């Protein structure tokens with residue numbers, strides 16, 4: 001199969017960010033030019049902005065079965081995650097509790113916040129995961145002590161797609177009287193979140209992974225959770241996170257949630273499974289993370305022995321396919337992925353993986369082209385690799 005010169009790029013880096021959906025853009029546009037008021041202003045333009053803000057808050061709240069006043073808008077998933085770790089940590093210090101439990105496969109914004117908290121005197125437990133990236137809920141139970149304040153777990157992993165059993169962990173935390181935070185940036189609208197049924201106290205969400213705009217996030221804070229305000233100022237967001245609200249972004253966020261659909265999830269899962277099935281046929285390849293329902297519908301992550309992931313990514317790019325070697329935030333340094341390390345990938349293979357992440361807009365034709373192109377790239381790179389592999393019993 002050859003690629004026509006005029007073909008557009010095939011974008012398979014949707015775990016890093018997604019294209020804004022046209023319906024989202026359309027919903028946002030009036031808030032730049034006509035309805036540009038400040039939601040704190042008394043006049044009609046201000047009231048219009050406030051109404052849009054509250055309607056959007058309702059949409060986000062309903063989508064996770066929260067109450068509207070439990071949703072706080074932020075600038076990003078990173079901000080929401082920092083707020084949880086630091087805000088819960090410091091607000092509850094007086095109770096004598098200073099222990100936080102998290103996992104070894106969190107996004108860097110959780111891990112780096114936790115490392116910073118260690119320097120402030122907090123004690124952090126980083127739980128191991130199994131070879132598919134699952135946290136064992138019993139390990140959470142066993143790690144909780146009378147000093148534990150908070151458990152923070154990523155819902156759908158951004159690198160290898162593993163979906164954690166948050167309902168079981170939520171029950172353990174609630175029974176033990178410990179706050180439970182879930183980073184749902186990758187799973188939101190793809191995996192059901194029900195804060196009541198799953199006993200969630202805090203949930204991080206963002207817009208740009210779901211065809212919404214960049215620079216908008218939210219934090220669900222269950223009524224009654226003790227957490228310090230994040231930004232002091234003009235008392236917006238119920239005095240918890242001051243600063244003039246990003247109304248156009250927030251409206252876009254809510255629209256992105258409204259247009260998400262189970263049909264799109266099924267479509268992505270079908271393309272994911274085809275990619276997994278076909279790429280598995282490349283000799284000496286291995287899927288990182290689980291298969292089936294416990295994997296995010298849009299995540300594929302493969303290890304190819306004896307090739308550099310960076311080289312595969314560069315060749316895919318030359319062939320107009322956008323991929324990633326890991327999480328977008330860490331791909332500028334060549335540090336091996338902490339997630340692949342945690343699932344036990346050997347040091348020799350730590351730089352040999354590629355992540356392909358789908359959106360609702362990818363097509364079967366694109367996927368067929370990707371499969372063939374990827375297969376050719378791997379074979380070409382292996383020909384020049386100093387590491388020799390055995391194919392059909394022969395060394396090549």
Ligand SMILES: Cc1ncc(COP(=O)(O)O)c(C=O)c1O
Nearest residue numbers: 076077078107158183185186206
């Ligand atoms: C699981 C997870 N948490 C947090 C973030 C950070 O979100 P944002 O890009 O909105 O800061 C990301 C984005 O890569 C993510 O995948």
